[in-house]
Amino acid sequence: MGDPAGQSLLELRGIDKRFDAVAALSDVRFSLRAGEIHALMGQNGAGKSTLIKVLTGVLDADAGEIRLGGRAIRPASPLDAQKLGISTVYQEVNLCPNLSVAENIFAGRYPRCGAMQGWRIDWTAVHRRSSELLARLGLNIDVAQLLSSCSVAVQQMIAIARALNVEARVLILDEPTSSLDDDEVQKLFAAMRRLRGEGMAIVFVTHFLNQMYAVSDRVTVLRNGRWVGEWACAELGPQALISVMLGREFAVHDQGAAPLPPSVADAPALLEAEGLGQSGRLHPVDLRLRAGEIVGLAGLLGAGRTELARLLFGLEAADRGRLCIDGEVVKFSSPGDAIAHGLGLCPEDRKTDGIVAELTLRENIALALQAQRGVWRFLSRAEQAALADRFVMALGIQTAGIETPIGLLSGGNQQKAMIARWLAVAPRLLILDEPTRGIDVAAKQEIMDELLRLAETGMAVLFISSEMSEVVRVSHRIAVLRDRRKVGELPGGSSEDTIYALIAAEHEHG
Ligand SMILES: Nc1ncnc2c1ncn2[C@@H]1O[C@H](COP(=O)(O)OP(=O)(O)OP(=O)(O)O)[C@@H](O)[C@H]1O
Numbered sequence: 001m002g003d004p005a006g007q008s009l010l011e012l013r014g015i016d017k018r019f020d021a022v023a024a025l026s027d028v029r030f031s032l033r034a035g036e037i038h039a040l041m042g043q044n045g046a047g048k049s050t051l052i053k054v055l056t057g058v059l060d061a062d063a064g065e066i067r068l069g070g071r072a073i074r075p076a077s078p079l080d081a082q083k084l085g086i087s088t089v090y091q092e093v094n095l096c097p098n099l100s101v102a103e104n105i106f107a108g109r110y111p112r113c114g115a116m117q118g119w120r121i122d123w124t125a126v127h128r129r130s131s132e133l134l135a136r137l138g139l140n141i142d143v144a145q146l147l148s149s150c151s152v153a154v155q156q157m158i159a160i161a162r163a164l165n166v167e168a169r170v171l172i173l174d175e176p177t178s179s180l181d182d183d184e185v186q187k188l189f190a191a192m193r194r195l196r197g198e199g200m201a202i203v204f205v206t207h208f209l210n211q212m213y214a215v216s217d218r219v220t221v222l223r224n225g226r227w228v229g230e231w232a233c234a235e236l237g238p239q240a241l242i243s244v245m246l247g248r249e250f251a252v253h254d255q256g257a258a259p260l261p262p263s264v265a266d267a268p269a270l271l272e273a274e275g276l277g278q279s280g281r282l283h284p285v286d287l288r289l290r291a292g293e294i295v296g297l298a299g300l301l302g303a304g305r306t307e308l309a310r311l312l313f314g315l316e317a318a319d320r321g322r323l324c325i326d327g328e329v330v331k332f333s334s335p336g337d338a339i340a341h342g343l344g345l346c347p348e349d350r351k352t353d354g355i356v357a358e359l360t361l362r363e364n365i366a367l368a369l370q371a372q373r374g375v376w377r378f379l380s381r382a383e384q385a386a387l388a389d390r391f392v393m394a395l396g397i398q399t400a401g402i403e404t405p406i407g408l409l410s411g412g413n414q415q416k417a418m419i420a421r422w423l424a425v426a427p428r429l430l431i432l433d434e435p436t437r438g439i440d441v442a443a444k445q446e447i448m449d450e451l452l453r454l455a456e457t458g459m460a461v462l463f464i465s466s467e468m469s470e471v472v473r474v475s476h477r478i479a480v481l482r483d484r485r486k487v488g489e490l491p492g493g494s495s496e497d498t499i500y501a502l503i504a505a506e507h508e509h510g
């Protein structure tokens with residue numbers, strides 16, 4: 001599948017990369033043209049991030065060659081790659097929370113000014129250029145604010161702005177949209193198309209098929225560390241794409257949550273929030289969940305979904321309203337209290353709130369159950385191993401073994417481990433904040449099916465996802481939030497359009 005001579009800006013051939021027993025890449029090739037958006041697709045653990053790390057000098061390939069503009073290159077570090085014009089935004093945003101937005105965009109390469117040029121940083125220029133870069137992505141925010149005060153989504157855009165802030169010829173985006181809502185995805189796509197028009201070569205890694213089709217020109221598919229093929233997107237339909245990724249046929253089924261049995265629908269509430277809120281963060285919310293019920297929380301980014309989850313779980317203290325569990329008023333002053341009452345929360349940001357990178361997969365999965373048991377009742381290593389083995393099987397976590405440090409797993413497999421951690425506790429009510437972020441199509445479906453099964457056994461689920469189609473598919477009932485306030489509830493099976501209409505209606509009035 002060669003390129004006509006001279007068309008390729010970047011060529012990778014025969015790339016091999018092993019990690020001990022794991023062959024992450026075997027004889028992989030990849031070709032990229034200037035002025036194209038090229039999707040790199042494959043299941044969790046297929047080798048996408050590893051290929052990108054080889055290309056950007058994070059990892060040294062065991063074999064193979066990389067040519068940029070016809071010249072053999074071998075980036076020895078990300079900085080080296082950047083100097084060659086290859087810029088990257090990694091799957092796990094790697095910024096400094098305690099620096100300002102502008103500092104994050106410019107860290108390590110500040111413009112200098114004045115008579116003292118050479119050692120005085122030109123802050124006016126830093127701020128102006130940061131604002132311009134973000135505006136190019138359609139984002140207008142105060143660049144002097146701390147990064148930590150920005151949402152995960154905004155942080156993602158800042159990471160992209162940082163990548164643009166060099167003379168990049170190749171821009172690599174590893175799952176850049178996994179934490180963005182529809183609106184922001186559109187803005188990012190607009191920015192990508194503009195950059196493509198300027199001749200930038202863009203590599204786009206994503207698990208969202210619709211997004212891939214919306215913006216990409218060509219697609220390369222990897223499976224189990226091997227190159228499967230390269231196609232023009234227009235020539236490979238979604239079903240065909242899924243089959244080449246999986247190496248087998250796969251049908252996406254759309255059957256949603258079955259209607260609640262009347263016994264569940266009439267049951268008393270397991271959790272009931274009445275006017276629960278926190279000044280400045282969340283207007284008072286009423287919400288009720290029964291055992292066996294899956295309630296979806298829909299809303300755009302910043303609608304207050306995560307804030308509500310954090311209040312319910314005792315990560316933030318409510319300063320108004322009340323919370324009842326089994327009809328008794330409770331006050332959670334820490335997540336420990338919530339866990340003791342049978343709640344679990346799988347958080348949105350697995351990097352800062354979730355995984356403990358140095359611990360093994362086994363330890364990470366056992367963490368919440370151990371916390372629930374308290375220090376006096378240690379889970380033995382054998383108990384932890386049994387637990388980990390069970391969920392590696394149930395969720396199809398791809399790993400060399402349960403003793404592997406979790407940081408070495410692929411992004412999607414880390415995310416599965418986070419879900420496993422909370423399923424292991426068997427909470428009465430599980431709150432899942434963006435649980436399928438970074439998870440491939442097939443695994444997503446498996447996780448949704450697992451949730452439906454667990455609900456049938458009586459677990460209540462509060463399901464938060466920016467992917468409206470998922471919320472619709474899995475929920476018995478959908479609570480819609482906008483601007484940090486609940487604006488209504490819809491029955492399960494409502495269409496995505498109905499939800500968007502509810503959000504939009506509030507826009508007009510509000
Ligand atoms: N530093 C490492 N040490 C050991 N194994 C690794 C390391 N980095 C990656 N791997 C393994 O290499 C394989 C490919 O991982 P990679 O992160 O490239 O997958 P991916 O396609 O990006 O998946 P995802 O969609 O989940 O992000 C996986 O089996 C992973 O566990």
Ligand SMILES: [Mg+2]
Nearest residue numbers: 049091410411
């Ligand atoms: Mg990856």
